[in-house]
Amino acid sequence: MADGVEQATGQRTRFRWLFVLAILTGSFLLFLVQPMVARMALPRLGGAPAVWNSAMLVYQALLLGGYAYAHWLGRVPVRAQAGIHLAVLAVAAIWLPIGLTAMELPADAEPALWVPWLFGASIGPLFFAISAQAPLLQRWYSVASGGRDPYALYAASNIGSFGGLIAYPLIVEPALALRAQSWLWTIGYGLVFVLVAACATLLPRKAPEEPHVAHHSPAPDARRVLHWIVLAFVPSGLMLATTTFLTTDIVAMPMLWVLPLGLYLLSFSVAFREGETIPALLAKFTPIIVLLFGATLIAGHQKLAYFNALIGLVLLFVVAVSLHSCMYRLRPAPDRLTGFYLAMSVGGALGGVFSGLIAPVLCDWTYEYPLLILAAGALAPQTFLFPALARLWQGEGQILRIKILLATLLVAIFVWLGLANPGGVLGGMHEQIAFLAVAAIGLLATGLRVPWLVALAGALFLFGGYRAIDISLSGDRTRSYFGVYTVSDLPDERRLAHGTTLHGIQLKGARARIPTTYYVPGSGVGRAMLAAPALYGPAARIAVVGLGTGTLACYARPGQQWRFYEIDPAVIGLSSGAGKFSFVRQCAPQAAMVVGDARLRLAEAPPASIDLLALDAFSSDAVPMHLMTTEAFDSYAHALAPNGLLLVHISNRFLALSPVVAGAAAQGGWHAARRVYQPNASELLDEAAVSDWIALSRDPATLARLTDGDPRWETLRPRPGFVPWTDDYASVVPVMRAFHPSLADE
Structure with a gap:
């Protein structure tokens, strides 16, 4: 009899690869869906870093729920447990194919609360079901193999998670439209169901009343559980804080939002392994890296943006590996595995809540970042160098x-x-x-x-x-859901910075009404504003997407109707009424302020109700992709008069956006001209800046009257082979200057 049991156990052990494949596939899907759903949400929510952080909060909460569910399943017999989980997977499949629910963001809604609700209602059941895979299947493997240590399988889980996260921006998004991505994920979900069912067949048969694994080891005390939670709290919070800090204060580089999460996941694979070499090295060098890199990052020197981004990621990875390695050394016996992972997920969720919800409300700057660096220093093991x-x-x-x-x-x-x-x-x-x-x-x-x-x-x-x-x-600083705004009051001028990008300068004294930076009279938008009376008469209807400091208001003329679309109420507080910037107050006090996402509000506007529309809604250098798709340009055409003029600001350090606008123009029947403006010496005295604007109109005569033979306006033509952005398909990879040196001068 004993020989038969050992033979059966050995047979199941040989199928270890099946458990590894099931865990890896589930984790791959779990983290493939994160950027996918965030991408689906762009047409409704925009591209602010806080949207990604809100999505992360939902994922961490669902992960906590999944781990709690896996822990609860330890109360039932192992075969019954398999039946319950397969039933949960089947019920969650009702939400397939994956996509967002048909809810619209109310104009007065609080994004920090509404956005998590949208994500949870859209993918909650699916994410919950798959999130239980890693701890549950590890426990099954321990049972099927006669008690073997299952913790090494967690490395497969995190390798799969890292692969899914990185595969999305580099492979899936550039190759597939959203609808195809959704069906690809659906097929993957079906594969996971089959693999889990196959793993279930390897489980031993037990009496119905016997739990799947009896607890032979002593239960951890409250202090040990709290230690696990804190060790998980700091890397999770630091991961989100690094995302916010880098994209707000260092460099808003596309795809940078994905990298902190990817390194965070990879840290588990490095930390959850046997051996003393890595812990010993970490104890010696983690304090040095935290001390030197942490202080360098807090300095936030913009001239070293790429270097700072790199050391920020290295710092996160080293801290995460160090603390996760410490957690692994404190792990319980396999029969307490699900409780260990539950405590770890509680810490991860609390870290996300701290960095994603509490800190933005309590702090006007990313203070959570240095606080978590200090906490990491207090927790990480350290030894003398020599x-x-x-x-x-x-x-x-x-x-x-x-x-x-x-x-x-x-x-x-x-x-x-x-x-x-x-x-x-x-x-x-x-x-x-x-x-x-x-x-x-x-x-x-x-x-x-x-x-x-x-x-x-x-x-x-x-x-x-x-x-x-x-x-x-x-x-002089304001923080909102959409970013950190800093006002610098200098002797002759006042500046507004949003993250790493200057959003406007107002001169003081007699020059307070002079347009500055990207909006000077010689810029593309400046030429259009000056031409508006001739193009549309004294009662021209002008709208601007993105208020900033309100600089463009000083092109307003008596009789004109002005309207500003602004998604962030904090910006309206800074630049209108009694705010710190007086462009609107002095030049266009009658201008209407429309709060909410501009694309949605323009779609609601009466047809042909705008003559000139200026689009300038970038957050730092992050691009709200939903404002650059062909569907978005259809919304602009709906609001514009037949001879209306659209001005699009495309100045950007990291992306060459002219092919995106040219593609949308060709699809929508627009005529387009581009003006890259270099200020002269006299304009530099008025704080003029280099700017890149594209003017579009469906009426070629209107565009011709604007350009009027000026050689600084160049006809914009589509780039051969470039696929225009749509709500269903868009990728920043083809327009990233770092990936395509030929775009350096675009």
Whole structure:
């Protein structure tokens, strides 16, 4: 009898690859659907980084639900458990093919609450069902193999997750339209169902009353469970905080939103493995990376944007591997596996709530980022770099306390020196020397947590934290669901920055009404605004998508009807009424403010109710793709008069957008001309900036009257082979300058 059982167990062990394949496929689908559904939501929600963070909150909550469900299934017999899970998968299939529910965002809705509801209602059951795969099938494998350690299979889960996440922007999105993507995911779901059913056949038969795995190991105490939760909380929160920080304060590069999550998932595969080599290396070098990279990132130097983005990702990966590796070393026996994963998912969900919901409400800047860096430093294991350094800290009791106090005082002195120089906190050798001194103290203290944490806090405060606190205390920064807005008040001008992009400058005094930056009279939009009275008479109807500082309002003339479309109420507060910028107040106080997504509001506008429409709605350098599709241009045509004029701003550091506009123009029957404007020396005095605008009209005579033989207007023609963006198909890969050097001058 015993020989028969061992033979059956060995037979099941040989089918380990089936469990690996089922887990990998499920995880691949789970994280393929995340960017897919976010892409489906673009026509309704836009492309703000916060939309991605809202989606992540939903995914983490559903993952928590799936892990809790897998943990609960441990109460029932193993064969019954398989039947229940297959039934759950079958019921969730009602939501196939995958897509968004037919709900529209109300104009007065709170996006931070409404967006998660939309995602949850659209994919909740499917995500819930598949999210239970990894812990559930690991537990099944342990049962089927006679108690083998199943934790190594979690690496397969995260490799599949990483593969799905990266495959979407690089392979799936460029190759398939959304409808085809949805059906591809549906086929994959069917494959997962078959693989899970096949794994179920390998489970041993037990008496109906016997649970699938009896608990032989002692239950973890509350302190151990809390430790698991905290170790999961920090990497999860740091992943979202890194996404927000990089895309807001460093560089809003397309596809950058996917990379932090991908590295976060990959960290599990590196951490959840046997051996002491990786933990030993991490204990030595994680404190150094956290100290040096964390302080460098908080400084946020824009000239090093790509370098900062790279070290931000490295910092996230190292912290995640370090803390997940610590969690793996504290794992329970396999019979407590689902409870371990449940605690881990609770920590992950709480980290997402902190970075995605709580911090944006409580903080006017991305303060969650340095706070989580400090928390990572407090949790990550660390050892002395060299034995000689350990001898510096030898001693107990009073002697050791004196050494720690001296290190703290040294940090405080150097921080004070860095802040006291006449050049201010932004510059001067005092700051650089002070930072190097604080970093040196931190490196010497690596291995002794308290003085090292003091040095880390000093470095973060000196190299960016002080500046952030000072701006917050001055009231010159506003944070909303759509980003962080910073107002800089200089002697002769006032500036508004949204993330890394300058969104407007208003000069002071007698020059307060002069259009600046991308909107000067010589720019494409400036020429169109000046031509509006001649093109449409004194009662021209003008609309602008994207308020910014309201600079364009100073082209308004008596008798004209002006309307601004703005999705973020915080921007309206800054640039209208008694806001910090007075363009609208001084030049077009009668202008109407329409709150909400411009594409939806323009679709609701009366036909032919606008003569000139200026589209300038980018958030930093992130592109709201839903405003650049052929369907979006149909909405603009609906609102514009037959001879109406559309101006599209395409200045962008990372994307060459002229092929996108040219493709939409060709599809929609538009005539188009492009004006790349380089300001002259006199205009630079009025803070003019290089700008790239495209003018479109369905009436060739109107476009001809605007361009009027000016050689700086060039006819825009479609790029051969470029597929126009639609709501069903759009990819930034073909227009990314980094991937296509030939687009550098586009």
